[in-house]
Amino acid sequence: MKAADFAYRRPADLAGALAILSIEGEDVVPLAGGQSLMPMMNFRVAQPAVLLDLADLTELRGVSLDADGLRIGAMTRYAELARDPLVAQIAPLIGMALPHIAHAAVRNRGTIGGSVALADPAAEIPALLLAMAARIELVSAKGQRVVAADDFFLGLYETARSPDELVAAIHIPTDAGQRRAGFYELARRHGDYAMAGVAVTAGGGPGDALTSPRIAFFGVSDRAMRAHRAEAALAGQRADAETLSAAVEALSDLPVNGDLQTPPQMKLKLAGVVLRRALVGM
Incomplete structure (x- = not known):
């Protein structure tokens, strides 16, 4: 099968992406790697009216330390996490799980934020975040909020993210590396x-x-x-x-x-x- 017809948007920056979400709202599905979404579209399990490609949003990539611990941008790919020394130091649990996430080709394209937003019950990333007491940073045109992983995953492909929000980053407390x-x-x-x-x-x-x-x-x-x-x-x-x-x-x-x-x-x-x-x- 092939995907149903959809409109395609590829904003150049985060502000552009949030503007599209604020205008088109529930008709938009973000594309953050596509390793799960594209097969779902081809089987017509998912039929978005608008596909919002986040590939150019460099603001949502990278790993850094801040006052609260480890910050992982939502568009950071699994393969990048596997090579990052900060991830190995503060979130070793991620390193344990990464080899089990699909295959190398998928890990080269798939993103941590994509897995969080999809909330597949059989995916590793949501469980890792629960075990590490992580928090999910959400952004919209109206502002930013942070939700504990314990409160984020609500059901089958259901999360606390609103239609006008994007997963911006994952925050992992520094003491996760000491546990x-x-x-x-x-x-x-x-x-x-x-x-x-x-x-x-x-x-x-x-x-x-x-x-x-x-x-x-x-x-x-x-x-x-x-x-x-x-x-x-x-x-x-x-x-x-x-x-x-x-x-x-x-x-x-x-x-x-x-x-x-x-x-x-x-x-x-x-x-x-x-x-x-x-x-x-x-």
């Missing part, structure tokens, strides 16, 4: 969407009790989500066999969704498997 991190996913083939995956961070050194753990699953429900009961089972405990079993048991009420290949009961089983393996690897 232990774990990541694991199960996929039918390397590079496929995960059947189940998890990202974990926690305070405390190797062998110490885990403090303030954050556990975020992807590929098991209609959105990336925290597992609060499992976090409570880990808090203040060393990651020994008894604690791992308690954390896995605490997933029993995790709201999982099945798919064509994997029923809910199997999803829940896989969630326990990936959590145990991620914690063992921390």
Whole structure:
């Protein structure tokens, strides 16, 4: 199949993009790499009236440090994140997950902001941001606001972004680089969407009790989500066999969704498997 007819806009700068969004609003779909959007358009799952290409918005690219921590521009590509020393230092969890995101050709074009805005429930990036207590910066012609990752991902392809807003940047707190991190996913083939995956961070050194753990699953429900009961089972405990079993048991009420290949009961089983393996690897 081919995409339905659409108008194409390619503004030269951020101000131009925001002006288009303020005028045409809900008819506009931003293009921030297109590695997910273009196939969806070709299958007519997505049929935007206006495609807003953000490729020339250099204001939305790059990695830097500011007073709040690491700032990653939304149009920064996965391949650029993999090479960036600041990302490796402050957000090592991203480095753990990047090799599992599709394939090299996709990582050369796909952007972190595109994944955040799409909010695919099987994508890695939303779960990473939840695990790192990241914040999402949104901009519109009316101004700027920042939303915690915990409040941003609302459902299947549903986020807190308004139609006149763009994802401008992702902010990751500096202390993320001082926390232990774990990541694991199960996929039918390397590079496929995960059947189940998890990202974990926690305070405390190797062998110490885990403090303030954050556990975020992807590929098991209609959105990336925290597992609060499992976090409570880990808090203040060393990651020994008894604690791992308690954390896995605490997933029993995790709201999982099945798919064509994997029923809910199997999803829940896989969630326990990936959590145990991620914690063992921390």
